[in-house]
Structures are given as C-alpha cells and as structure tokens.
Amino acid sequence: MAVCGRSAERGRQAAEALGAFGEVEFFAADVTDDSAVAALVTDVVARFGRIDHAFNNAANTEAATGEGGFTAMELAEFEGIVRASLTSVWLCMRHELPALLAGGGGSIVNTSSMDAQLRLAGTGSYAAAKSGVEALTVAAAKEFAAQGVRINAIRPGAIRTPMLERNLQACTAAQRQEREDRYRSMIAMRRIGEPSEIADAVLWLCSSRSSYVTGQVITVDGSLGL
DSSP: OEEEESOHHHHHHHHHHHGGGSOOEEEEOOTTOHHHHHHHHHHHHHHHSOOOEEEEOOOOOTTTTOTTOGGGOOHHHHHHHHIIIIIHHHHHHHHHHHHHHHTTOEEEEEEOOTHHHHOOTTOHHHHHHHHHHHHHHHHHHHHHGGGTEEEEEEEEOSBOOHHHHHHHHTSOHHHHHHHHHHHHHHBTTOSOBOHHHHHHHHHHHHSGGGTTOOSOEEEESSSBOO
16 A cells, blocks of 8 residues: 655654555655656556555645635635645546556545535635546546546545644634534534544445446535535
C-alpha cells in the first residue's frame, strides 16, 4: 500500500498506523504539481509492481471559507482552492489511469463533499471545485468502463477529521459547542461521522463486492439536511 502527502511526518505516522494491514510505504508528493504526480505514480509502480486501486483525497477547506465574502476573494486564492480540490484529482487520474490499464484494470475513488450539493453561502469556490470532481468522476467512468476501470466518488458530510478538529480548536469552548450542536442539529443521525465510516465506503468501492458500480457519487453523511 502506498500513502501520499506533502508532510513527511504525518505521512510516516499514517504509514505506521496502517502497517498492521500489510506493507505500507509513504511517498512525499504535492498532487497539485503535474511532474510530482507523474513521479509518484512511477515510483509506486516501481516499488509495488502495479496499481490496482487509487483513492484521491486532496482538498483545502481551510482556505475556502475565509472571511471577506465572494467578491473579496483574490484570484490567486480562488485558483489555489480549485487546484487543491479539483486540478489535483484530474492530475492524479491522468497518471493513474495508464498504470491501472497496464495492470488489466482496477478502480479509482475520488473525494467530493456535501458542499457540492448544498452550495451554501460562503462556500462558492470549494463547492464549485467539488462539483467539478463529481463531473470528472462520472465522465471518466463512462470513458474507461469498457476497459476494466471503475471510477466512483464519495460525498462525505461532517466528518471528524484532523482538519475539522483544527477548525474547531480555533474556536472558544462556547463557539466549539455551538458549532458541534449546529452540525448535529442538521444531521438526522445526530452525530458527526468518523473517518473510519468513510474508509469503509472507499474500501467497498475498491472491492469486488462493488464490481457493477461505476460512475456513481455515493453520499456518506448520516442524512444531512437543512
């Protein structure tokens, strides 16, 4: 198993945590950089012999909901959000697909977001980027289905990831409680999701149990509504 990220420290931690499931190696790469992604795929194939499944999970929500509003956002900020959340997925798929085809097929899972569906005020750039991820997923799935590659996306709701925790830690205790209560009030299951629940969906989409599933965007959100 190959794990990729920009932070060597966090990457090594992830590889160690996953070590119980088999051989895991961390590869440092910036997935918004075309040459870095090309080298990543080449290195992974050289190390493991092939690629069977890929999970593209890069994004940057922390920059997507800053203060100032829609018209105050600078072009560089908008382009950075799109590059981190959408261009990165296209770059990864662009280099992963030849490797998957060379191995006889496989599957790709991309991460979207409920923001692509909700399109709330203040999330325009991020929502647009994630909507693009869904469009890329469905179109590419139709293009490569007959060649043995399945491509799907998951659309998570509020999940207790380290990124969410960092955002909550920036709040006062009262603000954190108010924000968590607001999350829970919008979720029919009345709780924030866990990363393992997203991982289970990804693993299913990569497994033979979903062999007739492609071009789908699967929502995992505890039934989130407004």
